[in-house]
Amino acid sequence: xxxxxxxxDHYHTMSREQQVNLIRLRTGHNRLNAHMNRKFKLAPSPTCxxxxxxxTAEHILQRCPLLDEERKEVWPSPIPLxxxxxxxxxxxxxxxxxxxxxxxxx
Numbered sequence: 644x645x646x647x648x649x650x651x652d653h654y655h656t657m658s659r660e661q662q663v664n665l666i667r668l669r670t671g672h673n674r675l676n677a678h679m680n681r682k683f684k685l686a687p688s689p690t691c692x693x694x695x696x697x698x699t700a701e702h703i704l705q706r707c708p709l710l711d712e713e714r715k716e717v718w719p720s721p722i723p724l725x726x727x728x729x730x731x732x733x734x735x736x737x738x739x740x741x742x743x744x745x746x747x748x749x
Contacts (some may be wrong), residue, residue, distance in 0.1 A: 700749075704728075
């Protein structure tokens, strides 16, 4: 058996709940409106409650005006989406903290 060469060490040291949230955000297979509407027709629209664009992981983590306050509390300065989803353990924990504080279920 060959050892993994591209292992995401930060991800593997997190709690199961944090891992689930991150993998759902990373893959787009989540409970946000865009996926639930397009894949399962369980949301009436793919649009976010803000009305500006589809509710995707990128939208909620980067641009949703309804989550500006929570976003600035976790990330006082802008951080790239890549860092929020694949960064250091500290960055990944910030992402899961943001999801919890925003009251989102992904």
